[in-house]
Amino acid sequence: GAGVSQSPSNKVTEKGKDVELRCDPISGHTALYWYRQSLGQGLEFLIYFQGNSAPDKSGLPSDRFSAERTGGSVSTLTIQRTQQEDSAVYLCASSPQGQGFGQFFGPGTRLTVL
């Protein structure tokens, strides 16, 4: 069956530009998560959606980062005025309702800020 998909797979941008990263979760999964994977910081939680609402945004590193989810499905992570320290792999995951199922990850978007 279809897994979590993310686009683009790679994004190179110039410092100061805005970028949008997209995530399509597994159909029927109510929970959606964004994480960031970088060499220095490992895997960091960014934000969690349950349906279209985001009960936990505690991991967003600054107000340049925002995310939304529409129709209980697709999510977009937006980074405004990108900085070089934003360079990382951005991972999306989805999960059925309930603890213990585990989260299913997409292939990630590799963001490089020049």
Added chain:
Amino acid sequence: GDSVTQMEGPVTLSEEAFLTINCTYTATGYPSLFWYVQYPGEGLQLLLKATKADDKGSNKGFEATYRKETTSFHLEKGSVQVSDSAVYFCALSDGDYKLSFGAGTTVTVRA
């Protein structure tokens, strides 16, 4: 807060050797525990999980037992193959959402 500490790598083994990756955790509640694997050039995949004390998760010859008394979830495989070369992440979920990950352990298996 919740945290996961796992054995630092890298770990290099010969084929058919026994693999153990240690993982311990700190959590305020009763977390679910996971091992994820990231093969070269691929995304994170759920390897196995355990949701309560004394549960054993298993998959692809790997096993891990949820030990509440020692707050541990060590990953083991009796006979590794070259195809097991990957980065392994221990993680916990304490509540109905976010995963807290360990730093990852790079395992290389030589033929």
